Amino acid sequence: ADPSALICAIIELRGREVLAQIERRYLSDRNGDPAQARSALLALSVQGQADGGLPRADVIAAYRRLIARRHPLAGLVAADLAAWHAWEVTPDYVALLNSSATLHPVSRVAIVSYLERSPHPAAKGR
Numbered sequence: 093a094d095p096s097a098l099i100c101a102i103i104e105l106r107g108r109e110v111l112a113q114i115e116r117r118y119l120s121d122r123n124g125d126p127a128q129a130r131s132a133l134l135a136l137s138v139q140g141q142a143d144g145g146l147p148r149a150d151v152i153a154a155y156r157r158l159i160a161r162r163h164p165l166a167g168l169v170a171a172d173l174a175a176w177h178a179w180e181v182t183p184d185y186v187a188l189l190n191s192s193a194t195l196h197p198v199s200r201v202a203i204v205s206y207l208e209r210s211p212h213p214a215a216k217g218r
Contacts (some may be wrong), residue, residue: 167199182212
């Protein structure tokens with residue numbers, strides 16, 4: 093079975109109450125299994141697009157916690173954040189880029205793309 097579909101189904105059934113568990117299990121460990129982290133991020137992306145059982149604001153908050161942990165895959169959520177015009181995350185990404193965090197190259201490109209689109213003042217000073 094597809095892990096992201098299973099995670100998405102669990103969120104559909106249990107809503108907000110499972111978000112912390114999903115974050116702990118799949119997204120908290122910076123050195124965890126990248127495939128599992130990607131599956132969890134895909135499930136959260138689907139939930140954020142739907143803005144239903146798990147409100148988009150909760151997904152954005154989870155994304156911000158991922159970025160704050162300096163997760164190597166933190167840039168993988170940049171496209172969602174840009175599509176949702178969640179520009180309030182701009183300072184988080186600027187801080188991540190200015191840190192010594194190791195980022196996957198695809199993540200770095202996605203973050204820079206997000207910052208180039210962001211109208212937030214912090215994006216200009218990076």
